[in-house]
Amino acid sequence: MDNAHACTACGDSLSTDWAIQGVSTTPGFIADLSHSYINQNQQRYGTSKASPALISSLRGAGQEIEDYTKTQMVTASLNYTNDTWGVNTQLPFIRRTHGTFGEEENNYGSSFSSNLGDVRVIGRYTGLSVDRTAGIIAGLKLPTGSTNTKFSGGTPDLINTSLDRALQNGTGSTDLIMGGFVSGAAGKYGWFAQGTLQHAVSTKTIDGLDYRPGDTYLLNTGMRYAKFGSQFTPMLQLMYTHRRPDTGAGASPADSLTQGPSTGGTLVHLAPGATIRIGGGTSVYGFIQLPVYQNANSLQLGANYTLTLGIRHSF
Known part of the structure; x- marks a missing residue:
C-alpha cells in the first residue's frame, strides 16, 4: 500500500529511524539511505490465497489478472531535529x-520502470508535553513520481498501452x-506508537x-x-495499514464477479x-516485514515478506 497501490502487501509504515518518531530529541541532522525489496507473486482474494477456480472464473469474466510485481526501492532521506520540532524529507x-494477463484470452503484457517516486516532506512538533514524548505530524506527498x-x-495489442494508475x-x-x-521508556525497553492519515487533496487527470x-x-x-x-539494538514493530479503494475513471475496473x-x-x-552502530555516528539496520493478516478487496497480489536494509549517519 505504498508504491504498488493496488496491492494489500505493500505496507509503507515501517519506521527505520527511532529518532524520527520523537524518541530522541538530540538536535542535528541524520542522513539515511535504504533499499527495500518486495516480490508480489501470490494471488490473494479477501483473507486467503485465491484458488485456481476463482482465478479462472475472474479470467473468464474478462478481468485482468496480475501475474507478478517485483519492486526495488532506494530511498534517500534527510532528517533534521531541533528542540521541539523536526522535518524529514524522503526521496x-x-x-x-x-x-x-490482459482482459482478452491469451493476452499478456510486461513492463519495466526505473524512475523517481513521490517525494515526501514530513514535519513533526514535540512541544505538546514537557518531556517531549508526544507530538503531532504534518506533511505532504508530492506528485514527483512517474505516471506514464x-x-x-x-x-502486440498490449504493447505501448498504459499500466493501471x-x-x-x-x-x-x-x-x-x-x-x-x-x-x-520502561527500564531497558523503549517504545513508540504513531498514527497517520494520508488524503489526496489534488489529483492529476x-x-x-x-x-x-x-x-x-x-x-x-x-x-x-x-x-x-548502544552497539546493537534489536527492535520489533507491529504495523496496521488500511487503504480505501481508488476512485475515478482512471482507477482499476470493478471486480468482474461482485462489481465491488x-x-x-x-x-x-x-x-x-x-x-548496529559501526562508529563515527554511522549505523546500519535491517528489517523484515512479515504479513500476519491480509484482507484484499477483490483479487490482488501479495508477498511473503518485504526486506529493508539501510545505513544512516548522524551529524
Missing part, C-alpha cells in the same frame, strides 16, 4: 517489473499527511481520465531493547529488525 527511486509507464513486452511509480496526486505519536488514490490509515507501534548496549472495488484493503505486518 525514493523505484525500479519495478510487472506482468499482467507503458507495457513494453507481451502480445495504481501500478505507476507515482500517483499524480498531492497528498496531505496528518497524525500524531507518543513514546516512552491523464488521457482524460481522473484518478484519486484511496485514503490510507496507518498505525505503527514499536519496541526496542537496550540491554545489549478491486483496490484497497487491510494489512497487518510484524517487523523484527535491528540496528
Whole structure:
C-alpha cells in the first residue's frame, strides 16, 4: 500500500529511524539511505490465497489478472531535529517489473520502470508535553513520481498501452499527511506508537481520465531493547495499514464477479529488525516485514515478506 497501490502487501509504515518518531530529541541532522525489496507473486482474494477456480472464473469474466510485481526501492532521506520540532524529507527511486494477463484470452503484457517516486516532506512538533514524548505530524506527498509507464513486452495489442494508475511509480496526486505519536521508556525497553492519515487533496487527470488514490490509515507501534548496549539494538514493530479503494475513471475496473472495488484493503505486518552502530555516528539496520493478516478487496497480489536494509549517519 505504498508504491504498488493496488496491492494489500505493500505496507509503507515501517519506521527505520527511532529518532524520527520523537524518541530522541538530540538536535542535528541524520542522513539515511535504504533499499527495500518486495516480490508480489501470490494471488490473494479477501483473507486467503485465491484458488485456481476463482482465478479462472475472474479470467473468464474478462478481468485482468496480475501475474507478478517485483519492486526495488532506494530511498534517500534527510532528517533534521531541533528542540521541539523536526522535518524529514524522503526521496525514493523505484525500479519495478510487472506482468499482467490482459482482459482478452491469451493476452499478456510486461513492463519495466526505473524512475523517481513521490517525494515526501514530513514535519513533526514535540512541544505538546514537557518531556517531549508526544507530538503531532504534518506533511505532504508530492506528485514527483512517474505516471506514464507503458507495457513494453507481451502480445502486440498490449504493447505501448498504459499500466493501471495504481501500478505507476507515482500517483499524480498531492497528498496531505496528518497524525500524531507518543513514546516512552520502561527500564531497558523503549517504545513508540504513531498514527497517520494520508488524503489526496489534488489529483492529476491523464488521457482524460481522473484518478484519486484511496485514503490510507496507518498505525505503527514499536519496541526496542537496550540491554545489549548502544552497539546493537534489536527492535520489533507491529504495523496496521488500511487503504480505501481508488476512485475515478482512471482507477482499476470493478471486480468482474461482485462489481465491488478491486483496490484497497487491510494489512497487518510484524517487523523484527535491528540496528548496529559501526562508529563515527554511522549505523546500519535491517528489517523484515512479515504479513500476519491480509484482507484484499477483490483479487490482488501479495508477498511473503518485504526486506529493508539501510545505513544512516548522524551529524
